[in-house]
Amino acid sequence: MPNCTLTQEQIDRAVSFHGHECPGLWIGLRAAELCLRELGHNDEIPIIAVVETDMCGVDGIQVLTGCTLGKGNLIHKDLGKTAFSFYRTTDNKALRAVFHREAMGPEGQELRDLMKKVFAGTASEDEQHRAKSLKAQARQRVFEAPLDDLFTVAAPAQPAPRSAKILDSLTCSACGESTMESRTRRFAGETYCIPCFADVEQKV
Structure with a gap:
């Protein structure tokens, strides 16, 4: 993984938390890596994450950044976009990362179609083998790619959400x-x- 700075231990922790490995989780891990590189970890300095999807990658972000739903510093917006914003509240530094779907490679759509069948229990044995092969290719592609090839990164259009408060x-x-x-x-x-x-x- 020449362009990925995540350790195997970090990846394993995320997989254990999420329950399985999948393309969505890998995307979230690389987005979390971007946050760690540019803004740091919530244990070191206050970070707020805003996710615009409820896909698997959100678990990777929770595990690696320290931003979680329970702490109130991970906010879910149900917009259906593979986009993640991170805010460092001490100096207002922030970024929004939007995943490039084409970064999954030319096999990406085929893999998505096959994974739907696998999860539905309707995939044939040949389709299961094909999905496994494509999944391995996609994993390598996602973890070996430079972050700039995976995401469009820009300043968020929206200001940082307010910090979590204890209410009556x-x-x-x-x-x-x-x-x-x-x-x-x-x-x-x-x-x-x-x-x-x-x-x-x-x-x-």
């Missing part, structure tokens, strides 16, 4: 469950959680 919890007037204040809705003088608010709206 309020009791929903309908179900009685405790709900984070920022996720409650007000209607006719009452406080509702989001699902109960939707039910109230339907009845109005």
Whole structure:
């Protein structure tokens, strides 16, 4: 892996956390590598990650950067884009990396089609062998490529999200469950959680 600075131990940790190796995880690992190179690790200096996808690579980012959903410094935007933004809050340095799909090589589309069959359990034995061969080629291609060949990197258009805050919890007037204040809705003088608010709206 001449252009990859990640260690095998880092890769193994991510694979163990995610549960398997796959192209999506490799993309996330290389995006995390870019963050580590340009901004550092969250254990050393505050980093916020914004991911525009829920694909496998998000797990690689959590493992390697220290930005996690539970800590509130990994934010998911459901936009369906293989794009990752990283913000260093101490000096406002930031970057947004968008993956080049063609970086998977000419076999990329064939591999995607075959992997769909493999996960659906409909792939023939020959298709399974072909998918395994293409997967090995794709892995080598992703880990050997320079980061600049894998991603378009630019300054994010959006400012850094605010840091995670501890908020009060309020009791929903309908179900009685405790709900984070920022996720409650007000209607006719009452406080509702989001699902109960939707039910109230339907009845109005």
